[in-house]
Amino acid sequence: MYYQPQFALVTLHITYFEALIRWNHPERGLVSPAEFLPVAERTRLIIPLSTWVLHEACRQLAVWLARPGGQHLRIAVNISPGYLHNGLLQRDVEAALAAAGLPGNRLELELTESSLLLDPARANELLGPLQAQGVRLALDDFGTGYSSIRHLRDFQVSNLKLDRSFVRQICVDVLDRRLVTALTALGHELGASVVAEGAETMDAVACLREAGCDIVQGYALGRLMPAATATRILQHEGMMIE
Numbered sequence: 040m041y042y043q044p045q046f047a048l049v050t051l052h053i054t055y056f057e058a059l060i061r062w063n064h065p066e067r068g069l070v071s072p073a074e075f076l077p078v079a080e081r082t083r084l085i086i087p088l089s090t091w092v093l094h095e096a097c098r099q100l101a102v103w104l105a106r107p108g109g110q111h112l113r114i115a116v117n118i119s120p121g122y123l124h125n126g127l128l129q130r131d132v133e134a135a136l137a138a139a140g141l142p143g144n145r146l147e148l149e150l151t152e153s154s155l156l157l158d159p160a161r162a163n164e165l166l167g168p169l170q171a172q173g174v175r176l177a178l179d180d181f182g183t184g185y186s187s188i189r190h191l192r193d194f195q196v197s198n199l200k201l202d203r204s205f206v207r208q209i210c211v212d213v214l215d216r217r218l219v220t221a222l223t224a225l226g227h228e229l230g231a232s233v234v235a236e237g238a239e240t241m242d243a244v245a246c247l248r249e250a251g252c253d254i255v256q257g258y259a260l261g262r263l264m265p266a267a268t269a270t271r272i273l274q275h276e277g278m279m280i281e
């Protein structure tokens with residue numbers, strides 16, 4: 040499990056870590072999830088793998104919450120369509136939270152619109168009971184694929200994650216800037232925080248702040264890292280806050 044920080048845009052403090060999986064292969068090195076997740080979905084290995092991800096991410100967050108600089112953190116976990124719709128999500132989330140001793144509101148599930156679109160009514164049935172326990176939802180890669188604004192009202196999304204295709208050129212492309220500004224206003228109007236993915240330069244971070252985004256994630260501020268590195272960074276933040 041690797042982790043990438045998400046920063047509050049105003050203070051630049053870390054508010055979340057997103058759990059991102061890698062396969063550490065003996066010959067091929069770190070294999071990207073884009074290569075093996077589709078295979079896991081086809082073979083249904085996605086189920087034990089997702090169960091493991093939830094437990095590991097919750098366990099790690101509990102460690103960070105107990106450390107200086109970590110008390111306000113949340114963990115974001117990606118949920119694939121096959122896993123959402125097999126019906127084990129609620130059982131696994133409840134077990135992972137209980138094993139780690141975490142309240143539901145420390146966990147955010149990142150879903151893409153395509154996994155909600157598969158069967159929106161069923162998705163709402165599966166997610167509603169978890170949301171009632173405080174678990175938060177993020178709409179990942181928002182604005183790509185078959186976006187439906189309706190999802191924003193039907194699913195009570197806590198965080199709207201704007202896809203990085205809107206973010207890459209934000210300082211140079213006036214249309215991207217207007218789009219991000221407008222989508223941010225839309226998210227805020229519906230009670231969501233807006234997260235910009237893929238900020239690769241400090242210029243982009245500044246333009247995102249101007250557009251009104253709340254949270255930023257990207258190589259400019261932090262790449263994905265093993266848990267031990269994240270722990271060191273938090274320790275440093277804790278010292279700065281005190």
Ligand code: C2E
Pocket residue numbers: 043058059060071072073076089092117118119149179180203236237238239256257258259263
């Ligand atoms: P995602 O959830 O949209 O995750 C963000 C992806 O953008 C990550 O790719 C991250 O490394 C990358 N990224 C972050 N900042 C930047 C940047 O500034 N520039 C660029 N070019 N890229 C950036 P990654 O780790 O390869 O993950 C790809 C996708 O695989 C994720 O997209 C997510 O959909 C899926 N995934 C990753 N881990 C898991 C997991 O544990 N379970 C499930 N079900 N899916 C996962």
Ligand code: MG
Pocket residue numbers: 057117149179
């Ligand atoms: Mg994600």
Ligand code: MG
Pocket residue numbers: 179180200202236
């Ligand atoms: Mg994304």
Ligand code: MG
Pocket residue numbers: 180
């Ligand atoms: Mg993505």
